[in-house]
Amino acid sequence: MSQQRHGSTPGETDGVPAFPDLPEATIARLPEYLRALHHLAETGAETVSSEGLAAAAGVNSAKLRKDLSHLGSYGTRGVGYDVALLVYQIEYILGLDKNRAVCLVGVGNLGHALAGYAGFASRGFRVVALFDADERKVGEEINGLIVQHIDDLQRIAAEESIAIGVIATPPGTAQLVADALIAAGVTSILNFAPGVLSVPSNVDVRKVDLAIELQILSFHEHRKASLTALPGGRSAPAESGNQEAVGS
Amino acid sequence: MSQQRHGSTPGETDGVPAFPDLPEATIARLPEYLRALHHLAETGAETVSSEGLAAAAGVNSAKLRKDLSHLGSYGTRGVGYDVALLVYQIEYILGLDKNRAVCLVGVGNLGHALAGYAGFASRGFRVVALFDADERKVGEEINGLIVQHIDDLQRIAAEESIAIGVIATPPGTAQLVADALIAAGVTSILNFAPGVLSVPSNVDVRKVDLAIELQILSFHEHRKASLTALPGGRSAPAESGNQEAVGS
DNA sequence: ACATGTGAAAGGCTTCACAGCC
DNA sequence: GGCTGTGAAGCCTTTCACATGT
Numbered sequence A, B: 001m002s003q004q005r006h007g008s009t010p011g012e013t014d015g016v017p018a019f020p021d022l023p024e025a026t027i028a029r030l031p032e033y034l035r036a037l038h039h040l041a042e043t044g045a046e047t048v049s050s051e052g053l054a055a056a057a058g059v060n061s062a063k064l065r066k067d068l069s070h071l072g073s074y075g076t077r078g079v080g081y082d083v084a085l086l087v088y089q090i091e092y093i094l095g096l097d098k099n100r101a102v103c104l105v106g107v108g109n110l111g112h113a114l115a116g117y118a119g120f121a122s123r124g125f126r127v128v129a130l131f132d133a134d135e136r137k138v139g140e141e142i143n144g145l146i147v148q149h150i151d152d153l154q155r156i157a158a159e160e161s162i163a164i165g166v167i168a169t170p171p172g173t174a175q176l177v178a179d180a181l182i183a184a185g186v187t188s189i190l191n192f193a194p195g196v197l198s199v200p201s202n203v204d205v206r207k208v209d210l211a212i213e214l215q216i217l218s219f220h221e222h223r224k225a226s227l228t229a230l231p232g233g234r235s236a237p238a239e240s241g242n243q244e245a246v247g248s
Numbered sequence C: 001a002c003a004t005g006t007g008a009a010a011g012g013c014t015t016c017a018c019a020g021c022c
Numbered sequence D: 001g002g003c004t005g006t007g008a009a010g011c012c013t014t015t016c017a018c019a020t021g022t
Helices: A024-042 A050-057 A061-071 A083-094 A109-115 A150-159 A171-183 A210-228 B024-042 B050-057 B061-071 B083-094 B109-115 B150-159 B171-183 B210-228
Strands: A080-082 A100-105 A125-132 A145-149 A164-167 A188-191 A204-207 A242-245 B080-082 B100-105 B125-132 B145-149 B164-167 B188-191 B204-207 B242-245
Touching: A024 A050, A024 A061, A024 A083, A024 B210, A050 A061, A050 A080, A061 A083, A080 A083, A083 B210, A100 A109, A100 A150, A100 A171, A100 B210, A109 A125, A109 B109, A125 A150, A125 B210, A145 A150, A150 A171, A164 A171, A164 B210, A171 A188, A188 B210, A204 B210, A210 B024, A210 B083, A210 B100, A210 B125, A210 B164, A210 B188, A210 B204, B024 B050, B024 B061, B024 B083, B050 B061, B050 B080, B061 B083, B080 B083, B100 B109, B100 B150, B100 B171, B109 B125, B125 B150, B145 B150, B150 B171, B164 B171, B171 B188
Parallel strands: A100 A125, A100 A164, A125 A145, A164 A188, A188 A204, A204 B242, A242 B204, B100 B125, B100 B164, B125 B145, B164 B188, B188 B204
Antiparallel strands: none
């Protein structure tokens, strides 16, 4: 890759950090590696081999090594990777040192739960504002935050310099909310509402549709059922499973 | 329908539908096509072109046609696809005509919301049982269902012939719950707990980790920020966005 | 005329296998 | 000896462009 620089921050030339362009598939796995590394660090491990980390993250070691090689050369041959250093590098690449501010729009059934989800805070994100269009919900306190009216989004987004917007509204209003977020300067959206959002190309959208996940599982149930019904019918389990992680 | 015999229903020999083996990438998109088709059906459309359906589903038309071609030949050249027929075919392939029973384990913050999520029922899934290990939660009623103790999982899973288990527990207990589900005969799991599950190879696991989604967005924020800081600095939006759907 | 279905080309990702380094 | 980093091979997915059918 660029130039290596063992102890130091990934290839910066003179204050400007040059960005290694990682394959999307790699990016999607870095968070999982990071979680596994944190877990290892807690158990006191100082270094870990590609084999060990790969197992903890649920991938094979060749893939892991290739992924990490894109970040630069942070392992030691014959030894493995320094856990603390790798944590630092991955957090840097993912921009987690910035402790990004997140807002959530739509405090219904699902939104309510997301507002209180401990996993966000513990992994580098601060939920700083909640919005809803329903006057009856405005003013309600959830997890220490007051629900604000959606009309105040523009102002508050600027005040809090919000980086990421989470949409948890019914499908019908998701596009309107996305437009409002974008108008407020938000360029990253996590969308829980079914359906497609149309956004300018500088905005990144990730979509989580819970029903789609079940439908994909349903397909595999259907497939498995149709196989057992056939001549060469299988029935016995083999070993060690196929985990299909969600994430593009 | 089943014996459409257009170009031939995907190889059925004599009543037993042999399973077309679809690429995983295609499977992951079928639910989105289905949602778009239902939407079109509501607006009264009888047929739709690959161009039209692709736009509604947020993909390009070549990809859509290739995907649908794997199901068989259900379009008419010069005309397009029959909406009702395509809905039926996709629902059949996904096994949605089976109205599968789902159970949910872990009625905490997130689990509580999932138990009440209307999107499941409306898209072919019945949540039929809720479980938790916490005695204080057992007996609680959520959305018309009583929370049961996890020790009753085995019995109830059999009674209700549960097809899919959803795990919404803290990370520490997810593997135990997965083991229990598998022992109870469940072969499809949707896991919301961070971390990797180890399961036999006949079990399918899909994983949704909300923090990971934010971390991926954070990466893109970081990348965009580092680009605008560079010489050839961009700033202007182009058009029509990049939607990265989540789904392996 | 129009829109599907599909070979063929292009691109991306994963896996292999081993050279290079500790 | 052991383990990383990486070219090369193989596989999967997307895109192109057009023959085919209505």
